[in-house]
Amino acid sequence: MIATRERGRSRLRQELPREAEPPRLLGSLARWLWLGVGVLALLLFFSLAGDDWFTIINYCLIAAIATLALNLLSGYTGQISLGLAFFMGLGGYTAAFLGGNPPQGALDPWGLGLPVFIWLPAAGLVAALVGALIGPSALRLRGFYLGIVTLALVFIGNYLFRNLSFITGGPQGRNFPVPAFGGFSLDQQNSILGIALTSGQQYFLLILVILLLSALFVYNLSRSRVGRAMRAVRDHEVGAAIMGVNLFEVKMGAFVLSSFLAGVAGALYVSYARYVIPDYWSLSLSIQFVAAIIIGGIADVWGSILGAAFVFALPQVIDYFSLLPPSTGGGGLSSGDLNALLYGLLIIVFLLFEPGGVIGLVRRLRPGRPRLQAAGASAAGAGADAATLKEGGESIEVVDLQQRASGPDEEQGRRRTGAS
Amino acid sequence: MSERPNYSTLPGHNHQLKANEPLLRVEQLSVRFAGVRALSEVSFTVWPGELFAVIGPNGAGKTSLFNVLSRVYQPEAGRVTFAGQELLRLKPHQVARAGIARTFQNMGQFPTMTVLDYLLLGRHTRMHSGILRAGLFIGPTRREEWENRTYCLHILDLLNMKEVRDRPLGSLPYGLQKRADLARALAMEPRLLLLDEPVAGMSLEETEEIAAIILEIKEQLGITQILVEHDMALVMGLADRVLVLDFGRVIAEGRPAEVQANPAVIKAYLGEESEQLPAPADDLPAVSEN
Numbered sequence: 177m178i179a180t181r182e183r184g185r186s187r188l189r190q191e192l193p194r195e196a197e198p199p200r201l202l203g204s205l206a207r208w209l210w211l212g213v214g215v216l217a218l219l220l221f222f223s224l225a226g227d228d229w230f231t232i233i234n235y236c237l238i239a240a241i242a243t244l245a246l247n248l249l250s251g252y253t254g255q256i257s258l259g260l261a262f263f264m265g266l267g268g269y270t271a272a273f274l275g276g277n278p279p280q281g282a283l284d285p286w287g288l289g290l291p292v293f294i295w296l297p298a299a300g301l302v303a304a305l306v307g308a309l310i311g312p313s314a315l316r317l318r319g320f321y322l323g324i325v326t327l328a329l330v331f332i333g334n335y336l337f338r339n340l341s342f343i344t345g346g347p348q349g350r351n352f353p354v355p356a357f358g359g360f361s362l363d364q365q366n367s368i369l370g371i372a373l374t375s376g377q378q379y380f381l382l383i384l385v386i387l388l389l390s391a392l393f394v395y396n397l398s399r400s401r402v403g404r405a406m407r408a409v410r411d412h413e414v415g416a417a418i419m420g421v422n423l424f425e426v427k428m429g430a431f432v433l434s435s436f437l438a439g440v441a442g443a444l445y446v447s448y449a450r451y452v453i454p455d456y457w458s459l460s461l462s463i464q465f466v467a468a469i470i471i472g473g474i475a476d477v478w479g480s481i482l483g484a485a486f487v488f489a490l491p492q493v494i495d496y497f498s499l500l501p502p503s504t505g506g507g508g509l510s511s512g513d514l515n516a517l518l519y520g521l522l523i524i525v526f527l528l529f530e531p532g533g534v535i536g537l538v539r540r541l542r543p544g545r546p547r548l549q550a551a552g553a554s555a556a557g558a559g560a561d562a563a564t565l566k567e568g569g570e571s572i573e574v575v576d577l578q579q580r581a582s583g584p585d586e587e588q589g590r591r592r593t594g595a596s
Numbered sequence: 597m598s599e600r601p602n603y604s605t606l607p608g609h610n611h612q613l614k615a616n617e618p619l620l621r622v623e624q625l626s627v628r629f630a631g632v633r634a635l636s637e638v639s640f641t642v643w644p645g646e647l648f649a650v651i652g653p654n655g656a657g658k659t660s661l662f663n664v665l666s667r668v669y670q671p672e673a674g675r676v677t678f679a680g681q682e683l684l685r686l687k688p689h690q691v692a693r694a695g696i697a698r699t700f701q702n703m704g705q706f707p708t709m710t711v712l713d714y715l716l717l718g719r720h721t722r723m724h725s726g727i728l729r730a731g732l733f734i735g736p737t738r739r740e741e742w743e744n745r746t747y748c749l750h751i752l753d754l755l756n757m758k759e760v761r762d763r764p765l766g767s768l769p770y771g772l773q774k775r776a777d778l779a780r781a782l783a784m785e786p787r788l789l790l791l792d793e794p795v796a797g798m799s800l801e802e803t804e805e806i807a808a809i810i811l812e813i814k815e816q817l818g819i820t821q822i823l824v825e826h827d828m829a830l831v832m833g834l835a836d837r838v839l840v841l842d843f844g845r846v847i848a849e850g851r852p853a854e855v856q857a858n859p860a861v862i863k864a865y866l867g868e869e870s871e872q873l874p875a876p877a878d879d880l881p882a883v884s885e886n
Contacts, residue, residue, distance in 0.1 A: 184735045188742050196745040393731040400730035401723045408717050412705035418666050420692025420721035429727045
């Protein structure tokens with residue numbers, strides 16, 4: 177496979193100019209070095225870390241898949257969604273229904289006992305299908321309105337998950353399937369190639385592979401025609417349509433793919449947590465992912481992973497190392513309080529000082545990179561204002577075009593200009 | 597530009613046009629917003645290969661006209677035929693595929709996009725990778741990306757912009773942003789190019805460069821162009837024919853010299869008493885209230 181790709185690339189290299197070569201994943205020595213560092217770090221972690229650490233990191237990697245899903249929809253395509261928890265829940269319960277154990281008693285929730293290579297993809301596909309059904313009506317809305325509709329999904333989902341107890345187990349929750357490959361099941365210690373692996377280590381490998389595949393897919397999208405169209409839709413819908421971008425198609429693609437990834441993440445989560453109540457798929461879960469893309473970095477694969485680490489792993493790490501008690505029952509600082517404080521502070525700091533998130537900070541500190549100057553952006557803004565003024569006679573049209581085109585705050589700014 | 601770039605090396609821009617068939621025919625077009633008539637029964641025809649200019653005072657309806665042609669506005673009445681096709685039946689994104697490209701009057705829509713990515717975005721309808729193929733980035737997608745990047749770099753080379761290929765649009769000076777926009781429109785391989793004030797806010801030098809490019813596009817690529825512009829010197833120097841709008845109505849149409857001498861045009865621009873056309877670019881910031 178890799179050999180044929182290399183051949184394909186070298187043939188293209190003979191036919192087409194080198195300067196036009198698309199950006200490559202491992203296109204520079206530095207990237208190979210980073211890959212080496214990454215692999216080394218993973219190996220060290222894998223061989224040295226204890227069970228507690230695997231628990232923290234595994235949840236974090238699952239969250240990274242879901243963060244990637246949200247970043248695809250909100251970060252790359254600009255469609256605000258608070259419905260991620262709903263799609264994760266769908267994935268989780270699809271996995272439970274297809275992969276869970278057949279009921280023993282009359283009150284037990286249903287389960288078909290199918291193998292992992294069916295229930296895991298199916299979890300994504302069912303979430304994607306529901307996304308495809310909801311998308312056409314939801315995506316007619318924009319900005320905050322889309323946010324509210326997807327918020328409603330979370331509440332509808334919560335109601336369904338509580339009441340469809342033959343699948344979800346109702347408020348008491350239910351057990352979930354464990355991935356099993358051939359003879360060995362991931363909840364037990366198994367030895368692969370003579371190496372004894374704990375349950376946490378096995379889950380780590382499975383989740384890591386799925387995360388890497390998802391990340392690669394999103395990265396590939398972002399450097400291709402579809403990714404450019406997504407960013408264009410995010411930045412300026414009318415402009416994108418003028419370039420020939422089918423807005424509906426692009427938004428639907430992002431929505432469905434995002435739902436798929438969220439479904440897979442949900443299935444992995446339930447499978448790893450083993451016990452989940454319907455209330456878990458709540459608004460606050462969705463909002464944590466929104467925080468993750470803001471802290472990590474909008475429209476960035478690494479940003480998604482870092483964001484998930486900050487929001488889903490850092491609090492656990494602080495709990496783990498903190499000398500503070502987990503809860504004080506009023507009075508004094510607990511590690512939970514400390515986490516809540518840090519979390520809020522991080523969001524505020526990043527929104528105010530580094531809208532590019534952690535990854536924006538990293539990329540900004542890296543020398544020799546072209547970056548967007550604030551001066552350039554304001555020059556463009558001034559140009560837009562001048563145009564509004566100049567076209568004063570046609571201000572109705574201008575406002576109309578920009579209402580269709582821009583976000584609420586920008587719109588407000590232009591209205592102000594138009595009114596002056 | 598010192599040496600004349602050879603635009604005819606751009607593949608895809610070889611339009612075999614029947615000169616006796618209009619490329620664009622606009623008939624009795626009317627647009628109205630909340631009681632304001634932006635366009636009233638506007639009719640005109642643009643022939644293949646022509647450089648057709650639309651001028652008029654502020655609020656005359658020039659931008660409205662472009663917004664109808666790119667299907668941003670739905671007209672109240674009228675008919676638009678483009679290359680034998682009913683334009684008003686198309687959805688906005690289908691207009692580009694049909695062969696109409698438009699430049700933006702003001703930039704700033706895509707500030708974080710690099711120049712090269714912006715041109716590639718312009719080639720959206722000329723590329724085919726869907727979400728699955730792009731996500732896997734298998735052979736055909738890599739080839740498609742590579743070929744289209746080659747094409748876009750060629751355009752950037754012709755427009756003397758290759759050094760800024762990886763710069764975000766928002767970081768470029770305004771004139772360069774507008775030139776990148778023109779390059780993007782060219783990358784779309786249009787049959788009809790709508791230029792919405794291509795030199796607005798540009799220095800004299802930049803204006804001359806853009807004028808040269810517009811002429812090369814006409815002469816070497818044979819792309820039909822409609823130019824909306826305030827810079828009267830540019831319009832009169834470049835256009836084959838000029839359409840003058842005032843308060844949404846056609847008040848004159850003809851060769852630049854004819855239009856310039858037309859009393860109705862002079863009146864529209866300067867009111868009753870004056871007898872001269874305004875100096876170029878003087879009317880740019882004039883009107884700010886309606």
